[in-house]
Amino acid sequence: MGSMGEERAMTVQELANVLGKPDMPAQYMVRGHHDQQLAAAIAAPIPVIDLCCLFTEDGAATDEASKLRAALESWGLFLLSNHGVETTIMDDMMIASRGFFKRPLEDKKRYTNLIGGEEFQFEGYGNDQVRSPDQILDWSDRLYLKVEPEDERRIALWPTHPENFRDILHNFTIKCGGVKDNLLRAMAKLLQLHDDDYFVDQLGEKAETNVRCSYYPECPRPELVFGLKPHCDGTVLTLLMVDDSVGGLQVLRDGVWWDVPIVPHTLLVIIGDQTEIMSNGFFKSPVHRVVTNAKKERLSVALDYSVDHEREIEPSAQLIDEKRPALYMKVKVKDYIAGLYEHFSQGTMVIDTLQI
Numbered sequence: 001m002g003s004m005g006e007e008r009a010m011t012v013q014e015l016a017n018v019l020g021k022p023d024m025p026a027q028y029m030v031r032g033h034h035d036q037q038l039a040a041a042i043a044a045p046i047p048v049i050d051l052c053c054l055f056t057e058d059g060a061a062t063d064e065a066s067k068l069r070a071a072l073e074s075w076g077l078f079l080l081s082n083h084g085v086e087t088t089i090m091d092d093m094m095i096a097s098r099g100f101f102k103r104p105l106e107d108k109k110r111y112t113n114l115i116g117g118e119e120f121q122f123e124g125y126g127n128d129q130v131r132s133p134d135q136i137l138d139w140s141d142r143l144y145l146k147v148e149p150e151d152e153r154r155i156a157l158w159p160t161h162p163e164n165f166r167d168i169l170h171n172f173t174i175k176c177g178g179v180k181d182n183l184l185r186a187m188a189k190l191l192q193l194h195d196d197d198y199f200v201d202q203l204g205e206k207a208e209t210n211v212r213c214s215y216y217p218e219c220p221r222p223e224l225v226f227g228l229k230p231h232c233d234g235t236v237l238t239l240l241m242v243d244d245s246v247g248g249l250q251v252l253r254d255g256v257w258w259d260v261p262i263v264p265h266t267l268l269v270i271i272g273d274q275t276e277i278m279s280n281g282f283f284k285s286p287v288h289r290v291v292t293n294a295k296k297e298r299l300s301v302a303l304d305y306s307v308d309h310e311r312e313i314e315p316s317a318q319l320i321d322e323k324r325p326a327l328y329m330k331v332k333v334k335d336y337i338a339g340l341y342e343h344f345s346q347g348t349m350v351i352d353t354l355q356i
């Protein structure tokens, strides 16, 4: 195992196949300033919110809305049931994603995120960009694709195997889009914004949605290696489908890491920085990470929703007054996302740079 370049030319899946325990490349190992405790933690008591119930006309809706508010103000993530995405669509998406990662390497590399084997692009199959020699690498491979705006899809990067991958991803995107809009309306209502469509409108005509199919192979050194290092999602929100048999996602609250529980066929909602900013800090974007597992591989499929990258975001004027001034500066989404990746590679949080 030679230089950084050579190691990075390998996917984590390839590394996992060739490595023995003592051979873990140093770049994957968590060092000094990080919490060394990558073991399983206690299950986080995060609520399960019934999406339909939020829109009924009775007392149950009020109770459900209070649960949602508590989750948004504390954990910044929660599980969503009764969301309307059929279990068959969810299962198909997981199976298609698993099917893709099981394809021979040569086949997957047709969708590589390295142009000419070198120049990094966000879309495609591969790992994160290596920006500095001291960056800690994550034990995961990913297929990352822009799914909306629909006319900006780079269809050549969408796998043709499994054969129905493209159709399934399209259907999953459509179904989840409706869930996202309903959730954003419920959130605007909780903040008593004048218009329930406040957040939906903020997304803009050219709102960007990306899918992240992640694959975390078995890892010979789970106590030292992140599946995905601590980060906040830079989005408005993320809808996540996690592996229903292997855990690994953890959330930080008050300095303690908690395991995020698995409830099959729910969607996990993670609030992103853009919502924290627009809600003037009322809703929290949680720090989360993925730990690895020595015996089992793990998969997840996430859809992340962002405001149009050409637009600016700032705390809603309706949420600012003398008692609570604006907590964040205005920022162009494109610049925010660029900063996010820079900070992510260093293990720091870009939202801290916007605080007033």
Ligand SMILES: O=C(O)CCC(=O)C(=O)O
Pocket (backbone or CB within 6 Å): 212, 214, 228, 233, 240, 242, 248, 249, 288, 289, 290, 299, 300, 302
């Ligand atoms: O794989 C997971 O459970 C979480 C992935 C995640 O946090 C991300 O892709 O931002």
Ligand SMILES: [Fe+2]
Pocket (backbone or CB within 6 Å): 231, 232, 233, 270, 288
């Ligand atoms: Fe995340």
